[in-house]
Each structure stands twice: as structure tokens, then as C-alpha cells.
Amino acid sequence: xxxxxxxxxxxxxxxxxxxxxxxxxxxxxxxxxxxxxxxxxxxxxxxxxxxxxxxxxxxxxxxxxxxxxxxxxxxxxxxxxxxxxxxxxxxxxxxxxxxxxxxxxxxxxxxxxxxxxxxxxxxxxxxxxxxxxxxxxxxxxxxxxxxxxxxxxxxxxxxxxxxxxxxxxxxxxxxxxxxxxxxxxxxxxxxxxxxxxxxxxxxxxxxxxxxxxxxxxxxxxxxxxxxxxxxxxxxxxxxxxxxxxxxxxxxxxxxxxxxxxxxxxxxxxxxxxxxxxxxxxxxxxxxxxxxxxxxxxxxxxxxxxxxxxxxxxxxxxxxxxxxxxxxxxxxxxxxxxxxxxxxxxxxxxxxxxxxxxx
Amino acid sequence: xxxxxxxxxxxxxxxxxxxxxxxxxxxxxxxxxxxxxxxxxxxxxxxxxxxxxxxxxxxxxxxxxxxxxxxxxxxxxxxxxxxxxxxxxxxxxxxxxxxxxxxxxxxxxxxxxxxxxxxxxxxxxxxxxxxxxxxxxxxxxxxxxxxxxxxxxxxxxxxxxxxxxxxxxxxxxxxxxxxxxxxxxxxxxxxxxxxxxxxxxxxxxxxxxxxxxxxxxxxxxxxxxxxxxxxxxxxxxxxxxxxxxxxxxxxxxxxxxxxxxxxxxxxxxxxxxxxxxxxxxxxxxxxxxxxxxxxxxxxxxxxxxxxxxxxxxxxxxxxxxxxxxxxxxxxxxxxxxxxxxxxxxxxxxxxxxxxxxx
Ligand SMILES: CC(C)[C@H](C(=O)O)[C@@H](O)C(=O)O
Ligand SMILES: CC(C)[C@H](C(=O)O)[C@@H](O)C(=O)O
Numbered sequence: 210x211x212x213x214x215x216x217x218x219x220x221x222x223x224x225x226x227x228x229x230x231x232x233x234x235x236x237x238x239x240x241x242x243x244x245x246x247x248x249x250x251x252x253x254x255x256x257x258x259x260x261x262x263x264x265x266x267x268x269x270x271x272x273x274x275x276x277x278x279x280x281x282x283x284x285x286x287x288x289x290x291x292x293x294x295x296x297x298x299x300x301x302x303x304x305x306x307x308x309x310x311x312x313x314x315x316x317x318x319x320x321x322x323x324x325x326x327x328x329x330x331x332x333x334x335x336x337x338x339x340x341x342x343x344x345x346x347x348x349x350x351x352x353x354x355x356x357x358x359x360x361x362x363x364x365x366x367x368x369x370x371x372x373x374x375x376x377x378x379x380x381x382x383x384x385x386x387x388x389x390x391x392x393x394x395x396x397x398x399x400x401x402x403x404x405x406x407x408x409x410x411x412x413x414x415x416x417x418x419x420x421x422x423x424x425x426x427x428x429x430x431x432x433x434x435x436x437x438x439x440x441x442x443x444x445x446x447x448x449x450x451x452x453x454x455x456x457x458x459x460x461x462x463x464x465x466x467x468x469x470x471x472x473x474x475x476x477x478x479x480x481x482x483x484x485x486x487x488x489x490x491x492x493x494x495x496x497x498x499x500x501x502x503x504x505x506x507x508x509x510x511x512x513x514x515x516x517x518x519x520x521x522x523x524x525x526x527x528x529x530x531x532x533x534x535x536x537x538x539x540x541x542x543x544x545x546x547x548x549x550x551x552x553x554x555x556x557x558x559x560x561x562x563x564x565x566x567x
Numbered sequence: 568x569x570x571x572x573x574x575x576x577x578x579x580x581x582x583x584x585x586x587x588x589x590x591x592x593x594x595x596x597x598x599x600x601x602x603x604x605x606x607x608x609x610x611x612x613x614x615x616x617x618x619x620x621x622x623x624x625x626x627x628x629x630x631x632x633x634x635x636x637x638x639x640x641x642x643x644x645x646x647x648x649x650x651x652x653x654x655x656x657x658x659x660x661x662x663x664x665x666x667x668x669x670x671x672x673x674x675x676x677x678x679x680x681x682x683x684x685x686x687x688x689x690x691x692x693x694x695x696x697x698x699x700x701x702x703x704x705x706x707x708x709x710x711x712x713x714x715x716x717x718x719x720x721x722x723x724x725x726x727x728x729x730x731x732x733x734x735x736x737x738x739x740x741x742x743x744x745x746x747x748x749x750x751x752x753x754x755x756x757x758x759x760x761x762x763x764x765x766x767x768x769x770x771x772x773x774x775x776x777x778x779x780x781x782x783x784x785x786x787x788x789x790x791x792x793x794x795x796x797x798x799x800x801x802x803x804x805x806x807x808x809x810x811x812x813x814x815x816x817x818x819x820x821x822x823x824x825x826x827x828x829x830x831x832x833x834x835x836x837x838x839x840x841x842x843x844x845x846x847x848x849x850x851x852x853x854x855x856x857x858x859x860x861x862x863x864x865x866x867x868x869x870x871x872x873x874x875x876x877x878x879x880x881x882x883x884x885x886x887x888x889x890x891x892x893x894x895x896x897x898x899x900x901x902x903x904x905x906x907x908x909x910x911x912x913x914x915x916x917x918x919x920x921x922x923x924x925x
Contacts, residue, residue, distance in 0.1 A: 286759060292758070292766065293758055293759035294758050294759055294760075294762040294765075294766050296759075297759045297760065298762055302760070324686075325686065326685055326686055326797050326798055327684055327685060327686060327797075328682075328683065328684055328685060328686040328687075329686075347705075347760075347761060348760050348761060348762075350762060350763075351763075352725075352726075352763040352764065353763065354763075354767070359730075360730055360731065361729075361730070361731075362729070362730040363727060363728060363729040363730065364727075364728045364729075364763060364764050364767045365725050365726070365727060365763070365764075366725070366726040366728070366761060366763040366764035366765075367710075367723050367724070367725060367726075368710075368723070368724040368725075368726065369721065369722075369723060370721060370722045370724070371719075371720070371721040371722075372717075372718055372719070372720040372721065373718065373719075399811070399814075400650075400651055400652050401644060401651035401652055401654075401655045402652075402655065402660070402705075402706050402810075402811070402814065403705060403706060403724060403811070404652040404655075404656055404706075404708060405708075405709075405710040405711065405712075405722060405723070405724040406710065406722050406723075406724035407652070407724075408650065408652050409712070409722045431814075431815055432814045432815050432817075432818035432819075433818055433827075433850070435793060435815055435818060435819040435822070436818045436819055436821070436822035436827055437822075439684050439685075439797060439819065439822045439823055440684055440822050452760075453757070453760070453761070456757075456760065456789075456790045457789055457790050457793055457815065459790070460790035460791055460793060460794045461790075461793040461794055461797065461819070463794070464793070464794035464795075464797045464798050465797055469791075469794055492791070
């Protein structure tokens with residue numbers, strides 16, 4: 210059977226600490242479920258590379274990567290070395306856009322044993338998924354500055370919503386909602402304030418919804434939606450959102466479920482023309498780098514999502530995904546856990562525990 | 568001494584339920600502290616007016632309002648009658664922009680007796696203020712649609728950040744931080760993803776900060792900042808944000824402090840060229856309208872902010888503000904309270920209790 214080629218990129222900060230744990234788990238899973246993985250570690254796409262070469266990646270990055278089936282990605286960014294917008298637009302955001310990874314899947318779940326910052330919530334109460342548009346919207350490189358350096362200076366930043374871009378993410382989200390037991394979808398909007406793009410988003414959502422009579426859906430303005438993540442997180446099933454709103458909701462959701470240290474994400478090209486990318490939701494966290502306390506679970510869970518996507522229905526890969534999830538659950542409940550979850554375990558302690566739970 | 572002219576506008580939905588309670592409290596405060604208020608209720612700026620006249624307000628709205636010292640505003644929006652972007656851009660957002668109310672102040676505080684959705688937080692743990700830019704940024708009317716009706720259709724929506732607009736809100740926020748005991752400021756950004764406008768916002772923040780050596784400040788990306796509102800709300804003192812980010816943070820903050828039913832806001836023209844506007848953060852809430860369960864406290868607290876601003880240092884007005892706040896605190900602790908706070912009181916019960924606590 211086919212061997213899947215995976216490019217592993219650590220990036221910066223705690224990306225360098227959590228990637229090795231993710232790789233150990235993948236190797237163990239490959240042994241156990243007899244998976245065919247070929248993993249290659251690439252040393253670029255980080256801020257030190259930038260300091261040396263004046264760019265985040267080699268000129269032929271696209272050629273080098275395009276033959277891979279997946280990119281297993283840590284985290285990029287070290288603002289004291291390189292401004293964030295340069296490091297991110299020179300790596301992660303390029304991958305998402307140039308490899309047309311237009312779906313960003315971000316599950317949010319409260320696990321047994323995770324201390325929840327919300328009062329009175331228990332495992333099972335929070336279990337939804339944010340589907341984030343990942344290639345356009347508010348993250349655009351169009352715009353500029355005028356009257357620079359004078360008091361009349363101003364900056365324009367374009368948000369771009371195409372019918373293709375909006376419809377394909379809505380379709381993905383409605384398709385997903387259709388397969389889930391609750392069949393419920395919430396669309397994040399802000400059409401009362403952002404008066405050109407967001408009414409368009411709403412209009413396309415209404416149109417798409419007509420084709421999914423079984424899915425019950427609503428739209429909520431992003432301000433009140435954020436409030437409801439805190440007040441009524443049990444209400445949500447599938448939440449579909451633009452690039453920026455999805456970014457916000459997929460940090461806020463995991464925070465409500467205890468920690469962003471465990472939140473995974475899948476940046477998918479569902480048509481499999483290009484490699485898809487799997488990464489933790491958390492960033493490079495310069496403030497905790499080097500202390501060996503970063504939680505590797507987001508990285509490891511992202512690896513599980515990767516196997517599931519690669520296998521594309523193959524039972525061994527599905528079993529590996531499920532097995533890793535069970536191992537994560539067990540280690541969260543029994544320890545060791547890192548300080549963000551209230552424990553004293555190191556990054557490696559947690560990685561090793563998950564490997565042996567497998 | 569001067570008589571202050573206040574235009575009272577109920578708007579739609581629960582705006583019509585909470586405004587009368589706000590007015591009762593103002594009248595009682597005027598008696599008690601010997602304030603000179605002249606209040607006029609205006610019947611336009613609501614969706615029924617739109618259905619009758621094809622616009623939210625009369626043509627001479629600006630002329631009618633510009634002589635007032637303040638607008639005491641309920642809430643606008645009834646999407647089944649008029650799309651939100653039409654009703655809001657035809658009223659509230661016009662006031663904010665045309666009266667150059669460039670500062671939106673939104674205090675967030677956990678009161679004794681309010682059930683907090685965050686585990687283990689007590690009154691006093693959450694006490695910060697969101698300073699929101701209120702006239703430009705992501706809320707712009709610039710943009711449009713191309714290739715309409717075809718599959719190549721796309722929409723552009725401009726965000727506009729002027730040096731004047733950015734600097735004046737930053738200055739207001741740093742000035743405020745300077746006067747507070749903790750002297751701490753957080754700037755909401757997203758310069759890693761939104762690569763033109765947000766780096767500009769950061770650049771101006773750094774520049775402004777140089778003039779406030781006593782203020783300790785940091786910048787946080789909006790995604791992680793939202794997460795920290797849930798995980799570490801005690802960390803914040805003054806939070807300054809663009810129009811959209813301020814909108815999000817000022818619903819999320821109050822949700823973390825128990826309910827958006829009590830959150831007030833002041834839309835200020837600090838230079839007093841035009842009337843300033845005072846309104847609850849919550850909207851018109853069509854889903855609960857008519858059940859008489861809307862919490863009037865946000866409206867009443869907004870009234871207190873209005874008196875304080877109008878008085879501009881006059882001790883009677885300051886005393887009225889403080890007295891209303893104490894009355895609110897007492898009624899929250901002793902009841903009656905509305906269902907959003909876990910009680911069974913009606914809108915009028917709460918209003919009456921605050922009036923008699925005065
Ligand atoms: C109603 C809406 C346009 C408004 C806004 O987004 O500014 C509201 O949410 C607010 O926060 O005052
Ligand atoms: C690092 C940053 C550009 C990125 C984003 O905003 O997309 C991150 O926050 C994420 O959520 O993946």
C-alpha cells in the first residue's frame with residue numbers, strides 16, 4: 210500500500226519542543242498499526258533561517274514541498290528576531306494560500322480531567338468544531354499606506370470575499386454538519402457593523418442552507434457569539450467562520466475548554482492536489498520557550514488528524530487516529546500533565562506517556 | 568447652573584423596555600442631587616419608523632440632535648423587519664461617525680452577587696475597561712461587489728486606519744491608564760495575520776507609548792487575547808482596541824463577568840463639539856422582547872456614565888453617578904434581579920428597586 214510522505218517543520222519557539230514528541234508518537238503509531246509513513250525533517254521556515262538568508266524559506270520551497278502528502282508543522286514566529294507579519298506571511302500563511310488549504314478544521318472538546326475555566330462544566334458539555342475559511346477574507350495582502358509620514362497618513366486594508374471562497378467553505382461545513390448527530394450549524398457574521406462583506410457572507414449562507422434541509426442553522430454576530438462560547442458552550446456543534454472570525458473562535462473555544470495547549474488543527478486541501486498541513490492552534494510562545502513546559506498534546510492530536518486524513522478511509526489509519534485520541538485522554542486523566550493543565554510534567558514526560566499508552 | 572438637554576431614543580426590541588427604567592432613575596437622581604436635566608423623547612431611529620418612511624430617521628436628524636448635550640439610547644435592530652446593516656448604518660453608526668464620537672468606553676466589572684461563568688472568580692477579580700475606536704477601522708462603508716451574479720463574483724471591504732483616528736484613541740487610552748492605580752495597558756492587535764493595517768496600529772502604539780513612561784503596556788493578538796479574557800481576566804486594566812476588536816472584547820468581557828445585561832457604554836466626543844451617546848452594550852434582543860425580562864441595569868449604568876460626563880467635574884453629577892452605581896450594586900446583591908442573573912424579577916421590578924435604593 211501507498212507510503213505517505215510527510216514533511217516535518219518545527220518552526221520557532223515551542224514548535225521546536227513539541228514537534229519531536231509528535232514525531233515519536235507518529236513512529237510508535239506506525240509500528241503499532243503498520244502504517245507506511247516516510248517522514249523528512251526540514252530545517253527552514255523559522256526566524257533563524259530568516260536572519261541568515263533574509264527570507265523564511267528557500268526559493269524552491271514550493272517545488273520541495275509539493276510532492277509531500279502532508280506538512281507536520283510546529284509553530285512560527287519570534288517577534289524579537291523578525292516581525293510577525295513577515296515571518297508568518299513568509300511561511301505558514303503562504304502554505305495555506307499557495308497550497309489552497311482552504312479548510313481549517315479546529316475541534317474543541319472538554320476532556321475528562323482537564324480543569325475547565327468555566328464554572329460547572331463537565332467533559333461532554335463542550336464538543337464542537339470550528340470550520341475556518343483559510344485562504345482569503347480579512348487576511349489579505351491587498352492595501353497600502355498613503356500620505357506616509359504626515360499627519361494625513363492613512364492605511365487601507367482590503368478584505369476579500371469571493372463567491373468561490375465563501376461557497377466552498379460553507380459547503381464543507383454544511384456537509385460536515387449533515388454527518389453529525391446534532392446536525393446543527395452556526396455561522397459567524399458581523400453583518401450589522403461590517404456592511405459590505407458580511408451581508409454577502411450571510412446571503413451565501415442562506416443560499417447554501419437551502420440545500421441542507423436537515424441541518425438546523427443560525428447566524429450570530431461575532432461579538433455575541435464570543436460571549437455565548439463562554440455562557441453556553443454546550444449550544445454549539447459546527448461553527449463556520451471567515452478567516453479572522455475563525456481564528457478568534459478557535460482560540461477562544463479551546464480556552465473555554467481548559468487550555469489552548471491541546472487544541473489541534475488541520476489545514477486541508479480536501480481535493481488533495483497539494484499537501485495539507487497539520488499544526489497546533491497555539492503559537493510559538495516565546496515566553497515559555499526553553500522551559501520545557503510546553504504541552505505537546507496539540508501537536509500530537511494534530512498528528513492524529515493527519516493520519517486520519519492521509520488514510521482517507523483506510524481502517525488502519527482510522528484506528529491509529531482513534532488510538533492516539535484514547536491515549537491522549539488517558540494521559541490527561543492519569544498524568545503526567547504539563548503546568549497549563551495544572552500538572553508538573555515536562556513536554557517529554559507527556560510525550561513519553563502517550564507513546565507508552567499506545 | 569446650566570441645564571443639560573438629553574435626547575432619549577428607545578429604538579427597537581428591548582430598547583423600548585429598558586429605556587423607561589433608565590429615565591425613571593435619571594429623574595430620581597435629578598431630584599435627589601438637584602441636577603438640571605431636560606429630557607426629550609424622540610420617536611424615530613427604529614425599524615417601525617423605517618417601514619413607514621423608508622429611512623431610519625428624518626432628513627433633519629442632524630439638525631434636530633446637534634443642540635443636545637447627550638443622546639440616551641436604547642438599542643436598534645429588528646432583522647425580520649429591516650436588515651441589520653441598514654438599520655444600524657441608518658442610526659447608531661451614523662451618530663457615532665457624524666457626531667465624531669470617537670471614543671467608546673466600556674467598563675467590565677464583576678459585581679458581588681453576580682453569578683460568574685468563570686470558575687473561582689470573585690467580585691474584584693475582574694475590573695477593567697475596554698477603550699474602543701468608534702469611527703473607522705473595520706467598520707467602513709467603502710467597498711463593493713464585482714462580477715455580481717456570476718461565479719466570479721467577489722466583494723471587497725475596506726478597513727480604514729488614519730493616523731488621526733488611531734492616535735487619538737491611543738492617546739485617550741494611555742491618558743486613562745496613566746490615571747488608574749495599576750497604570751497598565753493592553754493593545755489588541757492581529758499584526759501577524761492582518762498584515763497592512765495592524766502593523767500600522769502597532770507602530771502607532773509603540774510611538775504613543777514612548778510618551779507614557781509610567782504606563783506599562785503590551786500588545787496581544789486578538790485570538791490569544793480573547794482566550795486570556797477567559798483564562799486570566801484579572802490581568803487587565805485598560806484594553807485599547809480597533810472598532811471591530813473593541814466590539815468583540817466588550818461583549819466577551821461582560822460575558823466573562825456574568826452577563827452582558829449589565830454592561831454600559833459611553834460613545835464620547837471628548838471635545839464636546841457634538842452630543843455624546845450613552846447606551847447598553849447589549850442589542851435589541853428580539854428573542855426576549857415582550858417578555859419583560861430584559862435587564863435594565865446596562866441602560867441605567869449608561870445613564871450614570873452620562874451624568875458623570877455631562878457634569879464634567881461638577882460634584883453633584885459625580886455624586887449622582889456614584890450613587891446610582893451603589894444602588895445598582897445593592898440591588899444586584901439583594902434583588903430583585905432578572906433571569907439573566909438567575910432571578911425572577913421583571914424589567915420594571917429592577918428599575919423600581921434601583922429608584923428606591925436611591
Ligand atoms: C449593533 C452593532 C452595529 C454594534 C456594533 O457592532 O458596534 C453593537 O454590537 C455594539 O457593540 O454597539
Ligand atoms: C500565527 C497566525 C498568523 C495564525 C493565524 O492567525 O492564522 C494563528 O493564530 C493561527 O490561528 O493559526
